[in-house]
Amino acid sequence: xxDWIDSYEERKxxxxxxxxxxxxxxxxxxxxxxxxxxxIESSDLGEVTTxxxxxxxxxxxxxxxxxxxxxxxxxxxxxxxxxxxxxAVYVGTPNAxxxxxxxxxxxxxxxxxxxxxxxxxxxRAKRLVEACEAADIPLMIxxxxxxxxxxxxxxxxxxxxxxxxxxxxYGNNSQPxxxxxxxxxxxxxxxxxxxxxxxxxxxxxxxxxxxxxLLDRDPVAVHARMSSHHEAFEDVSDERSAATLVxxxxxxxxxxxxxxxxxxxxLKLTGTEGQIEFQPAxxxxxxxxxxxxxxxxxxxxxxxxxxREMMEExxxxxxxxxxxxxxxxxxxxxxxxxxxxxxxxxSAESGDIVEL
Amino acid sequence: xxDWIDSYEERKxxxxxxxxxxxxxxxxxxxxxxxxxxxIESSDLGEVTTxxxxxxxxxxxxxxxxxxxxxxxxxxxxxxxxxxxxxAVYVGTPNAxxxxxxxxxxxxxxxxxxxxxxxxxxxRAKRLVEACEAADIPLMIxxxxxxxxxxxxxxxxxxxxxxxxxxxxYGNNSQPxxxxxxxxxxxxxxxxxxxxxxxxxxxxxxxxxxxxxLLDRDPVAVHARMSSHHEAFEDVSDERSAATLVxxxxxxxxxxxxxxxxxxxxLKLTGTEGQIEFQPAxxxxxxxxxxxxxxxxxxxxxxxxxxREMMEExxxxxxxxxxxxxxxxxxxxxxxxxxxxxxxxxSAESGDIVEL
Numbered sequence: 001x002x003d004w005i006d007s008y009e010e011r012k013x014x015x016x017x018x019x020x021x022x023x024x025x026x027x028x029x030x031x032x033x034x035x036x037x038x039x040i041e042s043s044d045l046g047e048v049t050t051x052x053x054x055x056x057x058x059x060x061x062x063x064x065x066x067x068x069x070x071x072x073x074x075x076x077x078x079x080x081x082x083x084x085x086x087x088a089v090y091v092g093t094p095n096a097x098x099x100x101x102x103x104x105x106x107x108x109x110x111x112x113x114x115x116x117x118x119x120x121x122x123x124r125a126k127r128l129v130e131a132c133e134a135a136d137i138p139l140m141i142x143x144x145x146x147x148x149x150x151x152x153x154x155x156x157x158x159x160x161x162x163x164x165x166x167x168x169x170y171g172n173n174s175q176p177x178x179x180x181x182x183x184x185x186x187x188x189x190x191x192x193x194x195x196x197x198x199x200x201x202x203x204x205x206x207x208x209x210x211x212x213x214l215l216d217r218d219p220v221a222v223h224a225r226m227s228s229h230h231e232a233f234e235d236v237s238d239e240r241s242a243a244t245l246v247x248x249x250x251x252x253x254x255x256x257x258x259x260x261x262x263x264x265x266x267l268k269l270t271g272t273e274g275q276i277e278f279q280p281a282x283x284x285x286x287x288x289x290x291x292x293x294x295x296x297x298x299x300x301x302x303x304x305x306x307x308r309e310m311m312e313e314x315x316x317x318x319x320x321x322x323x324x325x326x327x328x329x330x331x332x333x334x335x336x337x338x339x340x341x342x343x344x345x346x347s348a349e350s351g352d353i354v355e356l
Numbered sequence: 357x358x359d360w361i362d363s364y365e366e367r368k369x370x371x372x373x374x375x376x377x378x379x380x381x382x383x384x385x386x387x388x389x390x391x392x393x394x395x396i397e398s399s400d401l402g403e404v405t406t407x408x409x410x411x412x413x414x415x416x417x418x419x420x421x422x423x424x425x426x427x428x429x430x431x432x433x434x435x436x437x438x439x440x441x442x443x444a445v446y447v448g449t450p451n452a453x454x455x456x457x458x459x460x461x462x463x464x465x466x467x468x469x470x471x472x473x474x475x476x477x478x479x480r481a482k483r484l485v486e487a488c489e490a491a492d493i494p495l496m497i498x499x500x501x502x503x504x505x506x507x508x509x510x511x512x513x514x515x516x517x518x519x520x521x522x523x524x525x526y527g528n529n530s531q532p533x534x535x536x537x538x539x540x541x542x543x544x545x546x547x548x549x550x551x552x553x554x555x556x557x558x559x560x561x562x563x564x565x566x567x568x569x570l571l572d573r574d575p576v577a578v579h580a581r582m583s584s585h586h587e588a589f590e591d592v593s594d595e596r597s598a599a600t601l602v603x604x605x606x607x608x609x610x611x612x613x614x615x616x617x618x619x620x621x622x623l624k625l626t627g628t629e630g631q632i633e634f635q636p637a638x639x640x641x642x643x644x645x646x647x648x649x650x651x652x653x654x655x656x657x658x659x660x661x662x663x664r665e666m667m668e669e670x671x672x673x674x675x676x677x678x679x680x681x682x683x684x685x686x687x688x689x690x691x692x693x694x695x696x697x698x699x700x701x702x703s704a705e706s707g708d709i710v711e712l
Binding site for chain 1: 519521530579580582583585597599622629647709
């Protein structure tokens, strides 16, 4: 087992050691201000020069509070304000607004790092990708798990055969959303802003995408069931959801997600020869458990929290922007998740398998 | 949290403190000899007087080795040999033989404790139940999790509202069968003896039944996918399987099972207010993890191994036999699992949801 563990080396992806990508941040919720902003500030290759929000006043206030140069409104952003002072935009708004901000970024010739899920629907996500491709600007979808050191380590082990043949995957992502954000009218419960629903879009995407990334296999068929019960969830169909996904090579994946349940994030990959489990997986300090035969090892890195993951992610993104190298996860990669999420909702509505 | 933990009391079911149920054991594989036999010998209310096997010679040899009075063949058992020396039979043979031995037990007016799954098919399981009902003999299906102290404790907590509303369940049961029993022709891989298949029948039944028992809710709809890859699995369809089950009250359950994978047994129940997890759940020393809010407690009992579970189970069974009280899990309870397993196989074959 120690042979497996010892081999890990952090940031194998890093190629740039100098240069700075200057960011405009769009969508100034708690995630952007409390996680993304400090992550960039503590990164090697990034700095935040511009905050963009609904009003100039709010943006300026937050810019001042956080020691950022410019605070501008969305209208000003669309008009190109301060655009000589940022090289890239981070889009952390509600899903259904991503497209318009990315389209403007494309017009302004800025690199884009866009939060997942990419947009509210497959159709809009496709337009988002096409806008970036037409303008030839880099587009990365902000799957922060990809650059989490625990996930990187696991991916390296899986690529070397740690699991044997992958057999099954389990992912759960549940949280008590109304306790975390006690507002029944929040955007995550509004399908006009969130898209197909809430639990799969906002939570399920973690299990699906991280499994795809780690196993390098995409879903080919999907079965799902979902239901809503609490009155705050009356406009969305997936207060709780469950799905069976068949990935390439007949890997069986099951996943449950709920925005109205005890908090738990868990990803487990089982193979013919070993098992890799993350618990917590997607929030909090990611803990990695590696099992082969009768031996189980728990790997704790120093700080696998969200800010550290985001710092890694922004440095990876900046590294690729500065060197012009291709980046993962690109828009096409993100589009596959959108198609899977759409299929999950279609399957739950129809009761049928949806093939992808 | 301590309020929840402190309330547990072992063996609340116990009503008899004296009396002895004398057993004949049928099917002398390692489970019966190494686990069931010592469990009965260390139980309060049971003793083994008779071993039944394919030949008189084998039965007599094993009886002598294990200090048991009688060793008889299946033919002799059917003819009523030694039947004045046992009150109950434990049926631990391959699934497809259960019916004939239970029918004889019914004729001999003996109580029956029968291993799960009950039989190879729903149709045969139904005949098994009807034979016992017609003869008015007690029939218990040997779900050893029901009397595991960890499961008893969890059930008590769930009944008191520990989970809040149950939201989702995850169960996995996987093991490397060919490493454990290196014989490609073993009965668990022969559908004539095992029934619908191998992974769901032999392993999946644990997750399904324990979830049913803990939540007191049965599956109402099932989706499943399965596949076989290794040549030893060519006669069965479920070397690996995955299923989504909707339980009553829209509880979403997902489960994966494989007879050709790294060993892992895990059951997790998530509610609106708490979570209960068993890992390992079905083999080894069951560990119980209880979470509510930000607090997680791990409960280790002394000896939650299979022999201890079986001892509890045999004492529970004997308690009910001696007092004539109704017993859980009875044949009708076991029949529901058979119908669920059949539905899982039908769904995997057809690709459709199967409603129950």
